[in-house]
Amino acid sequence: MNEQPRRRDTRLFPRPLDIANGRVDMTHGGGGRAMAQLVSEIFGQAFDNEFLSQGNDMAVMPPADGRLVMSTDGYVISPLFFPGGDIGSLAVHGTINDVAMSGATPLYLSASFIIEEGLPLADLRRIVLSMADASRAAGVPIVTGDTKVVERGKADGVFISTAGVGVLADGLEIGGDRIQEGDAILVSGSIGDHGIAILSKRENLDFETAIESDSAPLHRMIRAMVEAEPEIHCLRDPTRGGLAATLNELANQSGVGLVLEEEALPIKPAVRGACELLGIDPLGVANEGKLLAFCPKDKAEALLAVMQAAPFGSDAAIIGHVVADPLKLVRLETSFGSERVVEWLNGEQLPRIC
Amino acid sequence: MNEQPRRRDTRLFPRPLDIANGRVDMTHGGGGRAMAQLVSEIFGQAFDNEFLSQGNDMAVMPPADGRLVMSTDGYVISPLFFPGGDIGSLAVHGTINDVAMSGATPLYLSASFIIEEGLPLADLRRIVLSMADASRAAGVPIVTGDTKVVERGKADGVFISTAGVGVLADGLEIGGDRIQEGDAILVSGSIGDHGIAILSKRENLDFETAIESDSAPLHRMIRAMVEAEPEIHCLRDPTRGGLAATLNELANQSGVGLVLEEEALPIKPAVRGACELLGIDPLGVANEGKLLAFCPKDKAEALLAVMQAAPFGSDAAIIGHVVADPLKLVRLETSFGSERVVEWLNGEQLPRIC
Amino acid sequence: MKYATEFRDGKLARKIAAAIDAECTPDRSYTFMEFCGGHTHTIARYGLEEMLPKSIRLVHGPGCPVCVLPVGRVDSAIELARDHGVILCSYGDMMRVPGSHRMSLLRAKAAGADIRMVWSTLDALKIARENPDREVAFLAIGFETTTPPTAMALKIAKAERLTNFSIFCNHVLTPAAMRAILDGESLPLQGIIGPGHVSAVIGIEPYQEFADRGQAIVVAGFEPLDLLQAILMLTRQVNEGRPRVENAYVRALPAVGNPKAREVIAETLQLRGAFEWRGLGRLPDSALRVADDYADFDAELKFQLPYRAVPDPKSCACADVVRGLKRPEQCPLFGRTCTPDEPIGSCMVSSEGGCAAHWLYGRHRNKAAA
Amino acid sequence: MKYATEFRDGKLARKIAAAIDAECTPDRSYTFMEFCGGHTHTIARYGLEEMLPKSIRLVHGPGCPVCVLPVGRVDSAIELARDHGVILCSYGDMMRVPGSHRMSLLRAKAAGADIRMVWSTLDALKIARENPDREVAFLAIGFETTTPPTAMALKIAKAERLTNFSIFCNHVLTPAAMRAILDGESLPLQGIIGPGHVSAVIGIEPYQEFADRGQAIVVAGFEPLDLLQAILMLTRQVNEGRPRVENAYVRALPAVGNPKAREVIAETLQLRGAFEWRGLGRLPDSALRVADDYADFDAELKFQLPYRAVPDPKSCACADVVRGLKRPEQCPLFGRTCTPDEPIGSCMVSSEGGCAAHWLYGRHRNKAAA
């Protein structure tokens, strides 16, 4: 997609795209009329907004008041459609969340599509409509985009890279290096749902569960949080590598130790069950609609109440606290009464036999 | 790459990456320590700048004065390294150019990497260093990024999606829908170089030529142009699909006819020769360091002089003019003395036998 | 490009056109068929028709290999690629040609078939060598010019014992098509522009039979001056009332053609009993198949590809366009549902096809006129 | 999770630990080997050692299939995947195990080998069915527990005549390893915790020989209460001076094990003459290979994989760790160059390996102490 989000011009495009039976082929990426039609009839119609409609390779938006915030993520998920979402909504939520984790208000998204030849047009449209819905529901428009098509066997259906721009109000200083000894650690809801929903659909692994991906935009929760409590030290979404990777990263970034209480961790029984089946640790499983928050211990209860009242935050919990630790370890106080290190292993957890 | 552009912490990463012999494997995308090391030792060290060093999933930059401009492109080029550039420098130049084509000053870039398992670490580093050089030479830092790794056979070495943010001064209104009858058409240099340089390295097509990709950042030329002539109506870079696709797109967007003079088109003899060999039209071949400009005819000579004095503009030329045409055709007045339509075909031009 | 650019001199072309004009007898009309799609392309691209006097009329012939291949053969190629697990190697020209149900090689590839575009049969052989575990088939199309490279590939494959390589042979013969045109609906032809690159292989002698039937024949090269020269020579032949075979492409074309190339063809390929052409129907002795000695390399035998005749798409006038009976813009689909992006007929695919050439190079003239 | 969660009751565990304490005779020390890596994992994860009285000392045994596989066998697996064009199916556990030159299956995959992680031999069979043109080999590792699924795969492959499927068999036998430990450097062992899931196949009878040699043996499940129960029972046996084989895992473990599983093993696999173990050297009758009747499915024969002994990495103490002679933190590489991200020895790979378990669950205790 780049440039032409117009209604079908029957002189330019004599026949509509055959969405029911058609597939993306190499001409759809060639920069010619076939591509213009794909862009117009799939992307333009779905995303339709005043900025994209400028029809240029870039979008011009009004001046923004405040510090600029920018983030990007690539989405390469397989399967493309999964319980609770699809690659399209995920690509919108993920980048909105990354921008918002600074405390900023996300304003605009860009989307770069890399499509494998052969993708059914119907799948592409379903993904794009889902992105459009997600973007509209979040109030963050997709203002510019790009489409590339690569040959079969050189991608995996479709990859989407989104970038997001936001604006950050004065007075907010939120970051992974600002966590302090004595902070409380909060999580906005149950963990591991996204990763388990995805694994359940993986070939050669497929199991049945009612667990759905938690993919969700968290910027409204964050707005409520920073308004209620500007002294939040850090926000981060525990995506790839789950809590284990994210917390270790943060412990290193801020030079502190983190202590979690297993009893306090919201984990759904089926997520636990699937983890036992696969021999993996729920703390290492990805989330896509959760955030970790760090704030002074005495503000934690108030912040928790704000989170629980916000969209996607009803199961929020205080799950631990920050300590001084030259080793910068993340520890878990188990329900059993013991303590263990939460390691920061390769997040691509795989079924183990032992 | 997301978060941690630090020097190697020997406690975190006991051994440095084996760049000479190593390859990207699935653990480098898993969100764990292996990924953090890849990000730190390859991306962080190369891109090093104050914004990326914040080490968060997003970057916070100072407020920007003026309208915001945003653009994105995905880069999927094969081969990754080609005469005159590589996918890394291309990904920097391309998005800088798309932002600049609005008349804006590009400020920041984001970069999303999708890497195929097995990519030699040495290749990745070479690409990243080239991006870093390109970004530094252009004065547009890469402030945030992301890395994903997919299995062998699910990508093609590496794909890079960059997004760019810029700021647009008041008074400039440049766009594909603003071209007017009577405008002159200018191009900033010889056409088809990039596409021919790439084709010359394609498997089963390989031929030898001294032609190199023209990949280059054009924002400084554009700044000089808009300062000298704020009445420029449109700027666009004729990338995929070449002049043929870009001019047809613009003719449709502005509802005008465009007339080119073959004699005036700067095309290198070897580009012509390669096109004859392959049976393709140089007008349909991609460029990565050229722009088309449209301005009132009486300003054209002055603008041309500015372009010719600017970096990458020495071969700039006036190549045609804009006419009223309800059919919105692009026509070429041939050197032979005839006139033909320049079609807007699928840009993926391929060798023909007839 | 030496030996090409000099023959694209527009000023000189106008002078030759004037000479042709001077040559034309008033009140007489000269109808010539440019047999070859390459000539169609040159005429359209350089706007030669507009340069010529009104009394000279050029009609397109069937010399576009993509255009004359019937739908059934396209279907077989798609079947070969899709249902037999082969790597199908094809010249780029065939990729968009529509078969039945708007399927094409391009779309079959998108749907999972392993189709590779090649520039030469040598590249197809290379793919076969590099994929010893896969069957590799080459989709051979074209007139006599394109046949020697196919024949060479067969020779090489046999010499190297490349057991995973085969040819789906669709090579057709120029004289057979010319004969069919002259035997068919009476077009008031006075002369034929012969395809220079075909004669580079077969020489000019095979056209004597048409001269004997009263047609002026001039074999021409592919630059605009070549064509104008040929038209001038044809005009003179007509004026003189002495139809014969002449060579207007002497720089590249010895009268005997290329005997070495004909030898390779004779060794590896042989005449088919009959072959269906789009527009011309089944013509006897009009095409080649893989020779019996090379039967192991014949994809039609190896993969048992039966030929099934399939009617042209509804309303498609390709059959008339390739015979010169209709001009592209007389087809009801032209520019409406049939465009080079989404071709319905084969004449809209290759830029040698009458319809594509007219779309690309002549459309603005019609529209301006309309 | 029913039948698991109940046995993770920390309060009850402390009470059992108190009961063990009460059972211990003052001034006497009790050294028990937890043979099984699964037990090592549970002990480390739940911090059981800290809960137990000082007089009880637990030492790791060799019961981690990944840890005892010698480098030469890892090299053969890599060779199979890389040099023979096969699809190598492996449990996830093996992916990071270092072979020679710091190569691993994970890195071989990155370098182009086709390696697929599977959860079950049934998945490997499925891959073989879906890829009839490719050779599919399954890298079988594990003790007796993991053997029946391999044996079943052989039976199914033979019944389905899956000629493209084979097994690279590295199954090893628990009693042989125990015998080697007791025959080796004298560890002052008073008792052994037997692996419950092995006995689910072989029953508890095979351990009688060790009781006869004076070792207390209690076969245990894998939850913390299971282990504490076993330790309590061992302590009592020692106190009573009456070593015998007891079953502390009666809910899942009939004393006879699983005769049906043993039948399938007996049909499809047979004893090797000798097999090299990391740390224990070549042990007679200590491992299984594919039975002669199933020789067509034996990857070692099919791909001629000769076994080459390769020394452990320099300074690596794995050989001592698997025999209980060294604790992980006594290895000079532990936590320096050898970590779970970049393991040098095999004990750092699986979370059952003594080193990985200590890294994951016990490290903070050392460091805090240091």
Next chain:
Amino acid sequence: MCLAIPAEVVELLPDGMGKVNIDGVEKAVSLALLSNIVVGDYVLIHVGFALSRISPEEAKETLDALREMGELAGELKLAELAG
């Protein structure tokens, strides 16, 4: 070694397979190594195969015994502390 977990058999499938449930997660596994398994049984699952049947009675007996022992131990400890 040999990660194995208890799961409830919820459905018998053709070819010696059965569907088992672990806290809401269902997965098809092979029951071919066991005899006479019925829906409702708990089995121990290892790499896709059920290896043994779990006895609810034995499980209960073990737990009861452990709890009893725990209480005794608790008393013992208290006694020690007091002493």
Next chain:
Amino acid sequence: MCLAIPAEVVELLPDGMGKVNIDGVEKAVSLALLSNIVVGDYVLIHVGFALSRISPEEAKETLDALREMGELAGELKLAELAG
């Protein structure tokens, strides 16, 4: 049909191949269908094979003839206009 272009042979390669040059672009093609090609010859290239040798003399003669004819025609035209 049959796109073919003139190219200069710049190097003879093994196996009947030759390197040709088109305005600075070099490509290996088969010369196996021709005899006695030497470096400096121009040949007509079609799908990777040289099909015929171009005669510089004939090319020059043709062009000369065309130019002559063109001048005559020019004069003719002028005569017509004048007449």
